[in-house]
Amino acid sequence: MCGICGVATPGPPPDAALLLRMVGRLRHRGPDGSGYLRDEGVGLGHARLAIIDTAGGAQPLSNEDGSLWIVFNGEIFNYVELGNELRSRGHAFRTASDTEVIVHAWEEWGEEALDRFNGQWAFALWDRTRRQLVLSRDRLGVRPLYYAHTGGGLMFASEVKALFADPSVPRTLDPAGLDETFTYWSPVAPRTPFAGVRQLEPGYVAYLDANGFRSHPYWSIDFPPRGEEPGQDARANAETLRDRIVEASRLRFTRSDVPVGAYLSGGIDSSVTAAVVARHTDAPLDTFSLRFADDEFDEGDYQQLMARRLGTRHHEVVVGPQDVAEVFPEVVRHAEAPLLRAAPAPLFLLSRLVRASGYKVVVTGEGADEVLGGYDLYREARVREFWTRDPSSDVRGRAAELLYPWMARAPGQAPAFARGFFGMHLAADDPALSHRPRWTSTAALKGLLTADMRARCAESGAPLDLLARLPAHSAGWDSLARAQWLEMTTLLPGYILSSQGDRMLMANSIEGRFPFLDRDVVAYADALPARHKLSGLEEKYLLKRAFADLLPPEIVRRPKQPYRAPDAASFCAPGAPDWVGDVTGTDALAAAGVFEPRLVQGLLTKARRSGGSGLGNTDNMRVLAVLSTQLLHHQFVVGDGGDDAAPATPLTAIDLTVEGQP
Numbered sequence: 001m002c003g004i005c006g007v008a009t010p011g012p013p014p015d016a017a018l019l020l021r022m023v024g025r026l027r028h029r030g031p032d033g034s035g036y037l038r039d040e041g042v043g044l045g046h047a048r049l050a051i052i053d054t055a056g057g058a059q060p061l062s063n064e065d066g067s068l069w070i071v072f073n074g075e076i077f078n079y080v081e082l083g084n085e086l087r088s089r090g091h092a093f094r095t096a097s098d099t100e101v102i103v104h105a106w107e108e109w110g111e112e113a114l115d116r117f118n119g120q121w122a123f124a125l126w127d128r129t130r131r132q133l134v135l136s137r138d139r140l141g142v143r144p145l146y147y148a149h150t151g152g153g154l155m156f157a158s159e160v161k162a163l164f165a166d167p168s169v170p171r172t173l174d175p176a177g178l179d180e181t182f183t184y185w186s187p188v189a190p191r192t193p194f195a196g197v198r199q200l201e202p203g204y205v206a207y208l209d210a211n212g213f214r215s216h217p218y219w220s221i222d223f224p225p226r227g228e229e230p231g232q233d234a235r236a237n238a239e240t241l242r243d244r245i246v247e248a249s250r251l252r253f254t255r256s257d258v259p260v261g262a263y264l265s266g267g268i269d270s271s272v273t274a275a276v277v278a279r280h281t282d283a284p285l286d287t288f289s290l291r292f293a294d295d296e297f298d299e300g301d302y303q304q305l306m307a308r309r310l311g312t313r314h315h316e317v318v319v320g321p322q323d324v325a326e327v328f329p330e331v332v333r334h335a336e337a338p339l340l341r342a343a344p345a346p347l348f349l350l351s352r353l354v355r356a357s358g359y360k361v362v363v364t365g366e367g368a369d370e371v372l373g374g375y376d377l378y379r380e381a382r383v384r385e386f387w388t389r390d391p392s393s394d395v396r397g398r399a400a401e402l403l404y405p406w407m408a409r410a411p412g413q414a415p416a417f418a419r420g421f422f423g424m425h426l427a428a429d430d431p432a433l434s435h436r437p438r439w440t441s442t443a444a445l446k447g448l449l450t451a452d453m454r455a456r457c458a459e460s461g462a463p464l465d466l467l468a469r470l471p472a473h474s475a476g477w478d479s480l481a482r483a484q485w486l487e488m489t490t491l492l493p494g495y496i497l498s499s500q501g502d503r504m505l506m507a508n509s510i511e512g513r514f515p516f517l518d519r520d521v522v523a524y525a526d527a528l529p530a531r532h533k534l535s536g537l538e539e540k541y542l543l544k545r546a547f548a549d550l551l552p553p554e555i556v557r558r559p560k561q562p563y564r565a566p567d568a569a570s571f572c573a574p575g576a577p578d579w580v581g582d583v584t585g586t587d588a589l590a591a592a593g594v595f596e597p598r599l600v601q602g603l604l605t606k607a608r609r610s611g612g613s614g615l616g617n618t619d620n621m622r623v624l625a626v627l628s629t630q631l632l633h634h635q636f637v638v639g640d641g642g643d644d645a646a647p648a649t650p651l652t653a654i655d656l657t658v659e660g661q662p
Contacts, residue, residue: 002072002073003159004045006124007043008133009153016036018165021648024646024648028507034651035060035653037060037655044071044124052079052256054258056095060654068125073158074120074142074143076118078117079119102117122136122138132209133208134206135156136205139202141497146192154213160192161333161641161645164640165642171636172195173594175453176459177193177195178457179446179457181337182445183442185490185494223474223477223527234532241524241543244518245272248520249277249515250277259359259360260361265365266300267302268540268556269543271365275309276515278312286357288314289303291318292566293320297564315353323346323349328345331345331504331507332632335504335628338632340442341564342570351504351505351510355508355510362512364512365514366514368540370484371516371525373534374543374560376560377435377438377487378480379539382479383537388428431467432482435486435487445621448595448625453593466490539560571623573611583627584601584627589630594629603626604626
């Protein structure tokens, strides 16, 4: 796991000082080493977190004759098998790294190599013979890759702050990116929160050469037609799913030259991965959990129950509202996006604990909800679909009262409100039936925008642009599959794997590994009948059946409780840090030009009246949206996001324009 960056430009080699500044801003992603390559028209930079072949895997790295060079962020978990196949085809290896496997695989198979990789990656490959730069990102967007066109050339990096090491890259918030954030919780690739900065879409490959820049998908999310799923037997499917998750977990725990730990959240997903690792490997297991001082958010009893059952060496960090407020500016600087929840902040503190405990790698349960039908949103969609068959039925409408039993103000306690909210936009032919309530609720944030910003956001086309990307044949999918496609296209890569995932892990130089996002697990899960994922209103039905013998019944039977953290209460109670007032003052709001100062002051007055604890869902999101967007403007538009990072000192410096260099 690492950070990568680079510059491609017509003419002479890019400036080495610029490459070193870019690498320096990625040092948190790779504190174990750094390097760069310069050639006519291109420069590649790398910050290394050494995990596989710690002694021999320095980058940039090439094939045998130096015609292909690569910088790589991620892991190819089947690199051992691919390496053996490539050696049998005559390729000579100098290292035992998965990075070198990518180079030889591209040399052997070209773009078809991407189909063979089982992993999580973002890489840049320079083909000296073709004078062609290749960029690629993994199927579901576990690893980030940003780029900006500048003066006829291209800059790319694992994080936006590295692009801003070049003063010529504009630093402006993008109204379209904000509009998507205030609808879906994050921009949808290729958009970002910044004008002129794009991100390579998950499952895409891009090329830059004499013919210009172009990109296309090498993989896409797909599901079989409803009723034509290949496997219909639940027992057989549970056995196969178990086999695939066991293999995915084993690969992610054993394919490492440094120790690997595991997160334990208290839910079924991380409990499954930790249990599989404990049973199917011989190494001792350290587990890491996030606790909350407030019982409303804490899942410590379940975490400790699972840790005791597995006999792990267990570590905890306890987080309170003041801890969230203290680190939130740093969290936003790493997230590089507005945040509508405070949830990334405790995860930042958890990864700090992992690093302090001597670990670089953790296995987590992310992805299970998306691919195996675990979200309350899917249950909500099932209720709404049931309701569309007779929208006037009071009996059908009362099914909404069964949703969100974990909430303090659950729908069952306010049935009239529940029927009004979940009964919005009931149209049987709506491909976004599952997501309309969330999008509508989130879009209420835009009522705080200035008139000018509202008008500019309205031009973005959300959500029509997103729905236009749905495959034409998706009308034949089960409605759960369409909901999964929307979730795996928006929230998963943009928020779960980015703001809550990669950014909070790599802020403390920690690599996350996600067995549920394994290539073979996802392919199998996508082909399952919908009823094996969501059975009635029981979420993750097949996963529970597959692993019931490894888990305490208390965890298998507990209702789904999403991960949450104290939101407005972290910032609006007495004793809030000074930065809150600094970024929400009238002058600061006017300078950013995003939110109407009068409306923001009214919201904050309301929030402070109750210490932030009495706010509803929408007002909580409004507070977080204002604070995080204002921090983003302060850090990346007024500043440049670099946090005064010193230029890297390269351990590997390769200049192909200098005679005698490799």
